[in-house]
Amino acid sequence: MNTMPWCFCTLLFSLSCLDAQSQNLKIMSYNIHHGANRNEINTLDSMGHFIRQQKPDIVGLQEVDSVCERSGKIDQMKRLAEITGMYYAFVRHFAYQGGAYGVGILSRHPIEKSEPKILKLLKKGPNGESVSMLFATISIKRKKKILFATAHYSAFDKATRASQVNETLTYLSENNLPVIFTGDLNATPDTEEIQLLQQHLQTTDIPGVHTFPDDAPIKKIDYVLISSGALKRAEKVSAPAVHYSDHLPLIVNTRLK
Numbered sequence: 001m002n003t004m005p006w007c008f009c010t011l012l013f014s015l016s017c018l019d020a021q022s023q024n025l026k027i028m029s030y031n032i033h034h035g036a037n038r039n040e041i042n043t044l045d046s047m048g049h050f051i052r053q054q055k056p057d058i059v060g061l062q063e064v065d066s067v068c069e070r071s072g073k074i075d076q077m078k079r080l081a082e083i084t085g086m087y088y089a090f091v092r093h094f095a096y097q098g099g100a101y102g103v104g105i106l107s108r109h110p111i112e113k114s115e116p117k118i119l120k121l122l123k124k125g126p127n128g129e130s131v132s133m134l135f136a137t138i139s140i141k142r143k144k145k146i147l148f149a150t151a152h153y154s155a156f157d158k159a160t161r162a163s164q165v166n167e168t169l170t171y172l173s174e175n176n177l178p179v180i181f182t183g184d185l186n187a188t189p190d191t192e193e194i195q196l197l198q199q200h201l202q203t204t205d206i207p208g209v210h211t212f213p214d215d216a217p218i219k220k221i222d223y224v225l226i227s228s229g230a231l232k233r234a235e236k237v238s239a240p241a242v243h244y245s246d247h248l249p250l251i252v253n254t255r256l257k
Contacts, residue, residue: 022232023140023256028059029150029182029222031247034101035064035071038214043244044076048083050242051106054251058138059086059106060150060182060224063245066090067099077104089114091134093152094127101127103134103150103183112137112145117171119151122160133168137177146256147175151183153193161186161193169200172227178256179227184247188219201225204234204252211239211248224252232257 028051035044051059061080065071081088087107091114092100105114114136121129133151140146151168154160172179181201187194189205204224210217217239236253 023144025058025140025180025254025256026054026056027180027182027224027252027254028054028056028249029062029184029224030059030249031062031152031184031222031245032076033063033245033247034068035074035076037244038246042072044071044074044079045083047244048080050240050244050249051080052084054240054249055108056106056251057108057140058148058180060134060148061104061106062150062152062184064090064102064104065096065099066092066102068101069097069099073099077106080104080106087111089134089136091116091132093131096127102132103152105134105136105148105150107136107138107148109138109140112139117149117167119153119164119167120160121154121157122163123157133171135171145177147172147177147179149179149181149183151181151185153183153185153187155186158187158191158193161191162196165193165197168197172200178230180254181225182223182250184222186221188221194223197225200228202228202231204231204237204254206234206237209237209239209250211250212246214241214243214246214248217248222247222250224250224254226254226256230256 077090092102117133211222232255239248
């Protein structure tokens with residue numbers, strides 16, 4: 001009796017079961033430039049409608065205003081959540097123009113909890129000595145949770161960025177959940193600080209996908225990184241040419257183990 005067809009069917013069934021246990025997620029990282037394009041024209045609602053149209057599962061957002069004078073006293077995370085129909089969280093870096101400036105998360109899946117983590121500035125800025133990362137525990141399906149984090153590293157000081165990488169890795173090591181880390185890290189993939197980060201987190205980089213500046217992107221400084229062993233594959237990576245900010249959004253379609 002020829003058993004090859006039976007073995008082949010059994011193999012296909014086993015692979016399909018394993019595939020069904022993996023999790024498809026569409027992740028976006030977007031520096032929204034306080035809801036304005038490079039000419040300082042308010043584009044927040046356009047950003048919201050773009051995000052809704054893309055249908056991401058989770059979005060990490062940087063340069064977010066909360067009721068600041070320059071952005072019309074709008075709670076930007078609340079407004080984006082209203083447009084997209086997503087859950088949201090926000091943490092401030094510092095007080096700014098009557099409100100706060102920081103980072104945020106939008107999620108199609110429930111956010112069980114969110115908390116800030118401190119990133120030190122080795123060179124004190126005009127608004128203080130530190131900025132914040134935002135961490136959120138997100139339930140992506142029944143009995144399956146991930147830790148999602150977003151950050152905005154120093155734009156001016158390589159030593160500070162290296163320190164912020166080490167702080168990030170320390171914070172991430174304190175949990176036992178799969179991690180997705182997004183952010184404007186203000187460094188290209190060839191730099192020492194990003195290479196250190198990628199020793200611990202899997203990259204979703206695709207050569208030639210650049211995110212800054214939006215009008216003529218020549219470098220990648222925005223990232224989606226996933227904890228080692230959690231990423232099955234990155235199926236598609238793109239930076240759509242929309243000009244609502246001075247950055248392009250980075251979108252990664254992933255499959256987690």
